Amino acid sequence: MDLFSAAYVTGFIARYGLRAVRCDDCKTCLTSPVMLPTNAFIYFKEYKDNKQSLTYPSERLVETVSASITVLDGMMAEVAHTYSVEEKIRAAIENTVDFGWIQSSGCSLHHQEIVDGIARSATRISVPWWCKRRNRSLM
Numbered sequence: 001m002d003l004f005s006a007a008y009v010t011g012f013i014a015r016y017g018l019r020a021v022r023c024d025d026c027k028t029c030l031t032s033p034v035m036l037p038t039n040a041f042i043y044f045k046e047y048k049d050n051k052q053s054l055t056y057p058s059e060r061l062v063e064t065v066s067a068s069i070t071v072l073d074g075m076m077a078e079v080a081h082t083y084s085v086e087e088k089i090r091a092a093i094e095n096t097v098d099f100g101w102i103q104s105s106g107c108s109l110h111h112q113e114i115v116d117g118i119a120r121s122a123t124r125i126s127v128p129w130w131c132k133r134r135n136r137s138l139m
Protein backbone atom coordinates (compact mmCIF):
# COMPACT_ATOMS: atom_id res chain seq x y z
CA MET A 1 0.00 0.00 0.00
CA ASP A 2 1.09 3.54 -0.75
CA LEU A 3 1.50 5.16 2.65
CA PHE A 4 1.53 8.66 1.30
CA SER A 5 -1.73 8.42 -0.58
CA ALA A 6 -3.30 6.81 2.49
CA ALA A 7 -2.07 9.70 4.61
CA TYR A 8 -3.30 12.22 2.11
CA VAL A 9 -6.77 10.74 1.84
CA THR A 10 -7.22 10.02 5.54
CA GLY A 11 -6.01 13.51 6.36
CA PHE A 12 -8.49 14.97 3.94
CA ILE A 13 -11.36 12.95 5.39
CA ALA A 14 -10.32 13.93 8.89
CA ARG A 15 -10.03 17.62 8.11
CA TYR A 16 -13.19 18.06 6.10
CA GLY A 17 -15.37 15.00 6.66
CA LEU A 18 -15.19 14.52 10.41
CA ARG A 19 -15.87 18.15 11.17
CA ALA A 20 -19.24 17.82 9.49
CA VAL A 21 -20.32 14.93 11.76
CA ARG A 22 -22.91 16.32 14.13
CA CYS A 23 -24.06 13.13 15.86
CA ASP A 24 -22.19 12.38 19.10
CA ASP A 25 -22.34 8.60 18.73
CA CYS A 26 -20.91 8.81 15.22
CA LYS A 27 -18.25 11.19 16.40
CA THR A 28 -17.18 8.85 19.21
CA CYS A 29 -16.91 5.97 16.75
CA LEU A 30 -14.92 7.85 14.10
CA THR A 31 -12.68 10.17 16.02
CA SER A 32 -10.07 10.09 18.69
CA PRO A 33 -9.69 12.87 21.26
CA VAL A 34 -5.91 12.60 21.06
CA MET A 35 -3.46 12.32 18.26
CA LEU A 36 -2.54 8.65 17.97
CA PRO A 37 0.90 7.60 16.73
CA THR A 38 -0.81 6.29 13.57
CA ASN A 39 -2.11 9.80 12.96
CA ALA A 40 1.12 11.64 13.42
CA PHE A 41 2.15 11.27 9.79
CA ILE A 42 -1.20 12.66 8.66
CA TYR A 43 -0.74 15.85 10.60
CA PHE A 44 2.90 16.65 10.14
CA LYS A 45 1.98 19.60 7.96
CA GLU A 46 -0.29 21.13 10.51
CA TYR A 47 2.36 22.98 12.44
CA LYS A 48 2.95 25.02 9.35
CA ASP A 49 -0.73 25.86 9.07
CA ASN A 50 -0.43 27.39 12.51
CA LYS A 51 -3.67 25.94 13.81
CA GLN A 52 -4.11 22.46 15.15
CA SER A 53 -7.11 20.35 14.34
CA LEU A 54 -9.28 19.22 17.21
CA THR A 55 -10.56 16.31 15.23
CA TYR A 56 -8.39 13.25 14.85
CA PRO A 57 -9.50 10.09 13.10
CA SER A 58 -9.80 6.94 15.20
CA GLU A 59 -7.34 4.15 14.58
CA ARG A 60 -10.03 1.97 12.98
CA LEU A 61 -10.92 4.79 10.59
CA VAL A 62 -7.30 5.17 9.50
CA GLU A 63 -7.07 1.40 8.93
CA THR A 64 -10.33 1.35 6.99
CA VAL A 65 -9.35 4.24 4.73
CA SER A 66 -5.96 2.59 4.11
CA ALA A 67 -7.68 -0.68 3.22
CA SER A 68 -10.02 1.20 0.87
CA ILE A 69 -7.07 2.77 -0.93
CA THR A 70 -5.41 -0.61 -1.24
CA VAL A 71 -8.54 -1.88 -3.02
CA LEU A 72 -8.54 1.19 -5.27
CA ASP A 73 -4.82 0.94 -6.06
CA GLY A 74 -5.28 -2.70 -6.98
CA MET A 75 -7.97 -2.05 -9.57
CA MET A 76 -7.38 1.44 -11.01
CA ALA A 77 -5.09 0.27 -13.79
CA GLU A 78 -7.85 -2.05 -15.01
CA VAL A 79 -10.82 0.30 -14.71
CA ALA A 80 -9.37 3.80 -15.20
CA HIS A 81 -10.31 3.88 -18.91
CA THR A 82 -13.84 2.44 -18.48
CA TYR A 83 -17.19 4.03 -17.69
CA SER A 84 -18.50 4.53 -14.14
CA VAL A 85 -15.08 4.22 -12.53
CA GLU A 86 -16.28 5.81 -9.34
CA GLU A 87 -19.25 3.44 -8.95
CA LYS A 88 -17.12 0.37 -9.66
CA ILE A 89 -14.53 1.31 -7.11
CA ARG A 90 -17.04 2.33 -4.48
CA ALA A 91 -18.83 -0.99 -4.85
CA ALA A 92 -15.56 -2.92 -4.61
CA ILE A 93 -14.58 -1.02 -1.48
CA GLU A 94 -17.93 -1.62 0.19
CA ASN A 95 -17.79 -5.33 -0.69
CA THR A 96 -14.17 -5.94 0.25
CA VAL A 97 -13.22 -3.71 3.15
CA ASP A 98 -14.33 -4.67 6.64
CA PHE A 99 -16.78 -2.06 7.83
CA GLY A 100 -18.19 -4.34 10.55
CA TRP A 101 -16.71 -2.23 13.34
CA ILE A 102 -18.94 0.68 12.36
CA GLN A 103 -22.01 -1.49 12.63
CA SER A 104 -20.97 -2.97 15.98
CA SER A 105 -19.37 0.00 17.74
CA GLY A 106 -20.92 2.87 15.86
CA CYS A 107 -24.25 4.58 15.78
CA SER A 108 -27.30 2.49 14.89
CA LEU A 109 -28.97 5.39 13.10
CA HIS A 110 -26.19 6.39 10.75
CA HIS A 111 -23.86 3.43 10.27
CA GLN A 112 -24.89 2.83 6.65
CA GLU A 113 -24.53 6.52 5.90
CA ILE A 114 -21.04 6.46 7.38
CA VAL A 115 -19.94 3.40 5.41
CA ASP A 116 -21.22 5.07 2.22
CA GLY A 117 -19.54 8.32 3.18
CA ILE A 118 -16.14 6.72 3.77
CA ALA A 119 -16.28 4.72 0.54
CA ARG A 120 -17.45 7.78 -1.40
CA SER A 121 -14.87 10.21 -0.05
CA ALA A 122 -12.02 7.70 -0.32
CA THR A 123 -12.97 7.15 -3.97
CA ARG A 124 -13.56 10.81 -4.87
CA ILE A 125 -10.28 11.92 -3.39
CA SER A 126 -8.16 8.97 -4.51
CA VAL A 127 -9.18 8.70 -8.15
CA PRO A 128 -7.83 12.14 -9.18
CA TRP A 129 -4.83 11.58 -6.92
CA TRP A 130 -4.11 8.25 -8.60
CA CYS A 131 -4.41 9.84 -12.07
CA LYS A 132 -2.07 12.65 -11.10
CA ARG A 133 0.58 10.23 -9.88
CA ARG A 134 0.08 8.05 -12.94
CA ASN A 135 0.49 11.00 -15.32
CA ARG A 136 3.60 12.09 -13.51
CA SER A 137 5.11 8.62 -13.84
CA LEU A 138 4.58 8.74 -17.62
CA MET A 139 6.32 12.04 -18.15
Ligand SMILES: [Zn+2]
Nearest residue numbers: 023026107110
Ligand atom coordinates in the same frame (compact mmCIF):
# COMPACT_ATOMS: atom_id res chain seq x y z
ZN1 LIG B 1 -24.99 8.83 14.37
